[in-house]
Amino acid sequence: MNAKTLTQSFNFQSTTVRPTMQRTLMMSMIALSMGGMSVAAQAQTQQQTEIEQLRQEVQALRGLIEQQKVQNTQTANAIANVQRSSASPSPILKTAKGAEFNLYGNVRLDASYQVEGSSRDLPYNHINAVALEGNNESSDRLRSTLSATRLGLDFKSPVGDRDVKGKIEVDFLGGSNFDNLRIRHAYLNYGNWLIGQTWSNFAIPDYMPETIDALAFVGGAVKRTPQVRHTTKFSPQTNLVVAAEDPKDATISQRLPALTARLNHQFADNLNVSVRAMGHEKRVNSEEEMAWGVGVGVKYEVVPGTTLKADYxxxxxxxxxxxxxxxxxVAQANGDLIQSEFDSIMVGITQKFGDKVHGTLGYGYMSFDKDPNYIAATKDTTTINKDLWQAWANVFYSPRKPLSFGLEYVYGEREAFGPALDKDTKQPISGRTGEDNRINAVAIYNF
Known part of the structure; x- marks a missing residue:
């Protein structure tokens, strides 16, 4: 083959091969492009699936949150309803003018076995007048009464933007024989003002150790007086209460009320202190003297369940x-007035032994100044005392909430300024000391 023929043959093959390679390259590129598009489509589909799953999970979580909010709201409402029902029970009566009334009270049986004491036919304290040794003593006697049974009514009525609140409470310890209906509390409370009869602002029972005896023991006071009083709050922990009171002192001719003041302060959650003062004019015939007094009370929770109280x-x-x-x-022969003066203290500790049982140990003491003029002006010196003291121990048991039972032992003595004298010979026929030795019991049903 000559050169010309070889050249033509090569050119022909080149012309034939080049289109074939181009088509193959184009087909490969198309295949690669189609593969890339397929992978991208698969990736996009997977991403959309994951986004949809995430959206469903978020929606489910949102539903759980909303459900929990509803449950929390229902629980809070239930708790609030329980708190409201326990804090302020539904009134038993509501008048047309909007006044609400709540009835409460108790049935109370008191009993006392007197080992030694006075002939007074009542199972309550009478330490200042128990029989002196050797003269009209009374021993081994059982006494009982339901006179301390109470009935009370709490009420409130809206007046403007405030409520007028009040209380009426009675028992049957009135009269000379302590068997008549009497008013214990009857007052109205509006804002910082109180008008009516309730615990004296000076002689309050808040700091007395617990007793079964409804008349308390030496060093205590259960005085309720008609009064007008005002409370000033300096802070949540401190307030001042001032009052004008009618102490119902039958031994004098009264023309002015007694003025009393009480400063209360809470030093801590477990420590409360009260400082008190009193002033009152005493008039017998045309003579006048100013009576006065001070008092200090302390309540201290030593540890949870153990409480110490003291009152001076x-x-x-x-x-x-x-x-x-x-x-x-007392009035002397010339009309001059002689005043008695005394110090008293009461202290006790109460211990809780669970939800159903608690008990108290207590002691009270009272000492009077020995004023010879006061003694000389008193015809019967057996009726005035130099010293009084009592000690007691009790336990209370509440098997169920409305019921409470108590048992108490008390022993005390009084020392008079003089012995009992024979009417004819004027010679002593007794000692100067009288003894109070009793066991008290109580059963209470509260409603």
Missing amino acids: YHVKGDSSFVSFTNRGV
Whole structure:
């Protein structure tokens, strides 16, 4: 083959091969492009699937959150309803003018076995007048009464943007024989003002150790007086209460009310202190003397379930506020007034032994100044005392909420300024000491 023929043959093959290679390259590129598009489509589909799953999970979580909110709201409403029902029970009566009434009270049986004491036919304290040794003593006697049974009514009525609140409470310890209906509390409370009869602002029972005896023991006071009083709050922990009171002192001719003041302060959650003062004019015939007194009370929770209480008084010229005292003033032959003066203290500790049982140990003491003029002005010196003291221990058991039972032992003595004298010979027929030795019991049903 010559050169020309070879050249033509090569050119022909080149022309034939080139289109074939181009088509093959184009087909490969198309295949690669189609493969890339397929992978991209698969990736996009998977991403959309994952987004949809995430959206469903978020929606489910949102539903759980909303459900939990509903449950929390229902629980909070239920708790609030329980708190409201326990804090302020539904009134038993509501008048057309919007006044709400709540009835409460108890049925109470008191009993006392007197080992030694006075002939007084009542199972309550009478330490300042128990029989002196050797003269009209009374021993081994059982006494009982339901006179301390109470009935009370709490009420409130809207007046403007405030409520007028009040209380009426009675029992059957009135009269000379302690068997008549009497008013314990009857007052109205509007804002910081109180008008009516309730615990004296000076001789309050808040700091007395617990007793079964409804009349309390030496150093205590259960005085309720008609009064007008105002409370000033300096802070949540401190307030001042001032009052004008009618102490109902039958031994004098009264023309002015007693003025009392009480400063209360809470030093901590477990420590409360009260400082009190009193002043009152005493008039017998045309003679006048100013009686006065101070008091300090402390309540201290030593540890949860253990509470210490103490109450102290120093009083001159008054026998109407603190219990079991000598007569506040006596008149001499020339008409001059002589005042009695005393110090008293009551202290006790209460221990809880669970939800159903608690008990108290207590002690009370009262000492009177030995004023010879006061003694000389008193015809019967057996009726005035130099010293009084009592100690007691009790336990209360509440098997169920409405029921409560208590048992208490008390022992005390009084020392008079003089013995009992024979009417004819004027010679002593007794000692100067009288004894109070009793076991008290109580059963209470509260409603």
